[in-house]
Amino acid sequence: QKEVEQDPGPLSVPEGAIVSLNCTYSNSAFQYFMWYRQYSRKGPELLMYTYSSGNKEDGRFTAQVDKSSKYISLFIRDSQPSDSATYLCAMRGTGGGNKLTFGTGTQLKVEL
């Protein structure tokens, strides 16, 4: 079983929809949780970061972490065609050389 599970999609939504992306994990040592966005033929770019449990909002994006359920989410409000990308969740503990453990990514397409 993988340490981090993420539904690969693809997920197709109409413009303006609310998108929910999720990851589950098994390692209780994870403390830092991130979402990266990866456009085709590009490197991942950091979108959201959360430490431990809680919510964080940045514009149209909200990240949630529920450590008791080992479940993290990314919500995108008023989705735009420019949001079409692959979204990767990533997480790490406090040691281990800062190693990030990634989900496999969810491919999102926002249609006009």
Place this chain on the structure above:
Amino acid sequence: EAQVTQNPRYLITVTGKKLTVTCSQNMNHEYMSWYRQDPGLGLRQIYYSMNVEVTDKGDVPEGYKVSRKEKRNFPLILESPSPNQTSLYFCASREVGTSGKNEQFFGPGTRLTVL
């Protein structure tokens, strides 16, 4: 402009022919890392370096070597490439001891095909 650069961006080679993928960052980051990305497997760490002359294995180090002689550069070396090393490779860097917005900053990727 703060960035991580990789060269080459695309490479097709043959089994057994030694190759090097270069990585350079201009942000004075201590930590650098190499990942490979494969369909269905996501990003997996190959090697990382906490600072100059300090390197360590990640999850999938077999068949790869790295060196860190200068802070800005972290080349990935495939001494004898094999077809199972066909993949998309990313270099990343970050400051040590910080978090949040200073999480790992990725390069544009190198697509390697080994025939």
